[in-house]
Amino acid sequence: MVLQDLGRRINAAVSDLTRSANLDEKAFDEMLKEICAALLSADVNVRLVQNLRKSIKNSVNFASAPAAVNKKRLIQKAVFDELVALVNPHADPFRPKKGRVNVIMFVGLQGAGKTTTCTKLARHYQTRGFKTALVCADTFRAGAFDQLKQNAIKAKIPYYGSLTQTDPVVVAAEGVAQFKKERFDVIIVDTSGRHKQEEDLFEEMTQIQNAVTPDQTILVLDSTIGQAAEAQSSAFKATADFGAIIITKTDGHAAGGGAISAVAATHTPIIFLGTGEHMLDLERFEPKAFVQKLLGMGDMAGLVEHVQAVTKDSAGAKEAYKHITAGLYTVRDFRENITSIMKMGPLSKLSGMIPGLSNITAGLDDEDGTMKLRRMIYIFDSMTAAELDSDGKMFIDQPSRIVRIACGSGTTVREVEDLLSQHRMMSGMAKKVGGQRKQMQRAQNMLKGGNKDQQMAAMQKRMQSMGGAGGAGGMPGMGDMAKMMQMLQGQGGAGGGIPGMGGMDLQSMMSQMGGLMGGGGGGGGGSGGKGRGR
Structure with missing residues (x-):
């Protein structure tokens, strides 16, 4: 994809510097040289590249930087900010308004x-x-x-x-x-x-x-x-x-x-x-x-918009979302998630939007990635309605079902086992999401009446007793009360949900999916033909 090689080269240059044992001005200059070479090879104007180099160099002054400053993060931030400035004209585009031509x-x-x-x-x-x-x-x-x-x-x-x-x-x-x-x-x-x-x-x-x-x-x-x-x-x-x-x-x-x-x-x-x-x-x-x-x-905002456009009218997605909010995750819900991913277009396009997934799928082209997803659909299609609507435990109790499904789908027993193992991991995530939603609902009900300041203070004490942010019993990000209020108002947080993806933590889900597709998928089974990437 356009600029993909540029991104890899810039990322590699910054990563090499931040991993370097001797982070000095010489190493910093080498990083700048590599970034500039990458930009020039991508046809970025020479004058702009020179200005970018000067701006990054001015932003990172080793001589005047306090000893306590994390130089690696300072460099990463400077590169990021100057690249943003390169493509940001600081001008707002026209936005059409309804009710007028x-x-x-x-x-x-x-x-x-x-x-x-x-x-x-x-x-x-x-x-x-x-x-x-x-x-x-x-x-x-x-x-x-x-x-x-x-x-x-x-x-x-x-x-x-x-x-x-x-x-x-x-x-x-x-x-x-x-x-x-x-x-x-x-x-x-x-x-x-x-x-x-x-x-x-x-x-x-x-x-x-x-x-x-x-x-x-x-x-x-x-x-x-x-x-x-x-x-x-x-x-x-x-x-x-x-x-x-x-x-x-x-x-x-x-x-x-x-x-x-x-x-x-x-x-x-x-x-x-x-x-x-x-x-x-x-x-x-x-x-x-x-x-x-x-x-x-990654570009999570772009991913959300793309998912919403693709799965806007999906009845299966809405049903899966209801299950997640109740802390359930059936095999059919998993099938709906895979189908949603396939609708979203080539794997190469999707991987660029999800943080870290581009590294996981680096060895897979669109055809291979699509074919792996299709083989998963073949496995789902060989299941009975009772198996699809189950929580997957019947396969543990009755292993003969796995052999039957492998024969019916033209895949291997290993592939079916890997898919079911993936479902169990996703089901565990769904239970956490359901539990967090129930806690959030109770918090919302508490805030509906009475003295909110006193209730918030009481909730804060409870959170502290639970370990605060990231504690064993706490919800992610709940240590910061401002973030907690955003979660209570439905502006993000754990289990916020994306239509078509079952309301799950998408990054975690796709990381797990990448693991299954990138080598944990087992033998590959029969040929199954070649899938198209688009």
Whole structure:
């Protein structure tokens, strides 16, 4: 994936330094040299790399740092903060509002993926309650209207275009006027691809902009464009004055740093990343989350949003969630979790969002990972309804069931045993979650009436007697009363739950899953054929 190698190299450079026995200025300079080399090889602008180096060096001053300061953490924080600053333009993008017309116009080079991205963005807003529509003002490229029409029909989004009118300004104006009359919330206008040297097309872009008066103009940049990204984006900025950038094709293997350079050149925020060809392959861009993901720290917020989009209407997920809140976890619930993971797309995309999982799945490509998940589904499908709805204890009492399931699914006894062992671990986690929810519910009931200050003081004493934060009988994070209040208000904490994942601690679950898939899965059994990664 784009920038994945960059992230590995930066992470390796920082890790090597922090593990070094002699953490001095020489070792620090070697780390900076490796980070800069990684950024340059990823097509990040030379000037930006030089500025980044100076900023990190100024942030970490060995001579003036107090003796008590943890230098390793100081270096890690400096690298993280400066990488965030590199992709953060400190400018807020436009946010459409319901109840009024919001016109969004797309511009960019030929082949950047504007038409596909238009539909992705329209669907993104549609799933969030906006009434969206598409206008095809690309009359230059043959088949542009047909492509937009097919995408719009697939996503069930109204569209406008013409096979006879050749003036894109007229088409854009007519389409926007029609949808405004029908009181659409978001109207997205797709335009022809153009290059900074094509003055006529740039003039045409200005005319379309004047005709539709967009609330926001978005530049679509291909992540594979390299060093040319900065010059092209500057030219578009001077003419169209776009207010946001969407970077596409980030699921490829190009360097990708050039597109990031465009942010610094135009002081314009990136709002989304295109991560594939599917309608759901559009990730919201947040500077801190992006750098966390880049350095293998994961992007839990992005994962939650992706899971919610994929499993929004899953009846099985809702049933599993009810079981978890009661402290139960059946074999069928486990099957629902695996199915949810498979719906979320390629393993390589999922692993980047979950802290630590990218290290676990480093040796697995998308086909191997998907095939392992499919073989687990074959095992589930060979079970009876009673076995699926059980807590798994019947397999311990009656081992012959395991042999029958292995024969019926075309897998090995070892694979079935590993899957059941995994279920037992997940079931133990579910019991903890259920117990914590009951404690939280009792705490909420206590706070509903009476003197809350006295009750909070009493609860604090109880927590201290239980060992405080991380104590044997305590709930994770309960030592900090502010965090406890957040948990009581449903703003996170243990067992907060993610729709479609059964309300479990997702990081723990995926770490366990990675262990099963990455070598604990046992012999592999029959061939079973090759699965596709997408």
